[in-house]
Amino acid sequence: MTKPKVLLLGEVTQASEAWSSLSTIATIITPTSKDRASFLSETRSGAFDGCIASYRTFPSFSMTGPLDSDLISALPSSLTFLAHCGAGYDQIDVAACASRDPPLRVSNVPAAVDDSTADTAAFLILGALRNFNTSMLAARKGEWRGRPEPKLGHDPQGKVLGILGMGGIGRNLARKMRAFGMEVVYHNRNRLPKEEEGGADWVSFEELLGKSDVLSLNLPLNKHTRHIISTAEFEKMKRGVVIVNTARGPVMDEAALVEALKSGKVYSAGLDVYEEEPKIHPGLVENPNVVLLPHMGTWSVETLKKMEEVAIANVRSAVEKGKLETPVPEHKDL
Numbered sequence: 001m002t003k004p005k006v007l008l009l010g011e012v013t014q015a016s017e018a019w020s021s022l023s024t025i026a027t028i029i030t031p032t033s034k035d036r037a038s039f040l041s042e043t044r045s046g047a048f049d050g051c052i053a054s055y056r057t058f059p060s061f062s063m064t065g066p067l068d069s070d071l072i073s074a075l076p077s078s079l080t081f082l083a084h085c086g087a088g089y090d091q092i093d094v095a096a097c098a099s100r101d102p103p104l105r106v107s108n109v110p111a112a113v114d115d116s117t118a119d120t121a122a123f124l125i126l127g128a129l130r131n132f133n134t135s136m137l138a139a140r141k142g143e144w145r146g147r148p149e150p151k152l153g154h155d156p157q158g159k160v161l162g163i164l165g166m167g168g169i170g171r172n173l174a175r176k177m178r179a180f181g182m183e184v185v186y187h188n189r190n191r192l193p194k195e196e197e198g199g200a201d202w203v204s205f206e207e208l209l210g211k212s213d214v215l216s217l218n219l220p221l222n223k224h225t226r227h228i229i230s231t232a233e234f235e236k237m238k239r240g241v242v243i244v245n246t247a248r249g250p251v252m253d254e255a256a257l258v259e260a261l262k263s264g265k266v267y268s269a270g271l272d273v274y275e276e277e278p279k280i281h282p283g284l285v286e287n288p289n290v291v292l293l294p295h296m297g298t299w300s301v302e303t304l305k306k307m308e309e310v311a312i313a314n315v316r317s318a319v320e321k322g323k324l325e326t327p328v329p330e331h332k333d334l
């Protein structure tokens, strides 16, 4: 009997056991393309015909570009399941996937990323609050703390951490930062049930902006959240606020952040994500008060392995049962 075909977009590097076991029930098809134009020709030439499910990674974007309606309509109609190996799925137009005939059902990896992304946010909060960036760079250049010495940093104890987006990552971060003595407030469109708040107080969006000493962005990117933080929002914040973003670059207007840093409204920032990755706004690169990471939120052996296992389990379930295990919320009833 011929095995069902699965299209691999990207690489599986950690979950080798789960992947080899999937290979026993499915034939894995790997594209030869390196860019979007050749990927579109490859799929239009019929190279992926018969594939029923696809496993994709965040970095496979460099080969396919966005999974928008052009690309979705070029994929073979046999392909009806897409398992994304990541929590955020803003690279995929899930509405276009749902309205295709037949629909392309999409899954993501929700909880597996919570610890490592929250750890990354915690690192950036401490680094930005304590203003460690200048002296870390100076030490490597043999300049001790740097000349002139950096401004004294601030302790987290007794400061208000405002979390915008209290999903799994936000709740995990709240728990960790309370151990550093921070008081936590959050804003979410819907207030969480008391038992899930973990002692954090729900506040309105305006109150969150006005109350936070540190504001952490932990919300997904979609058309409602693009540039949710821009000039008008910075104006409502306390002078000297610290901004941390481990969600997606475009939830914040980067040019507005650069201005707010220059004016001193924002004391420092800790960033893992950028509006035009892999480019980083020059105004952020040259500002010594900004701690920069190049999208390392889930960059750990343990987390990547867990993420890959969940995405592989979705492909397996698609092949064996004709359904995904962790569909994205928009596709729950598809």
Ligand SMILES: O=CC(=O)O
Pocket (backbone or CB within 6 Å): 058, 085, 086, 087, 088, 089, 113, 297, 298
């Ligand atoms: O950025 C990482 C993810 O969305 O999983």
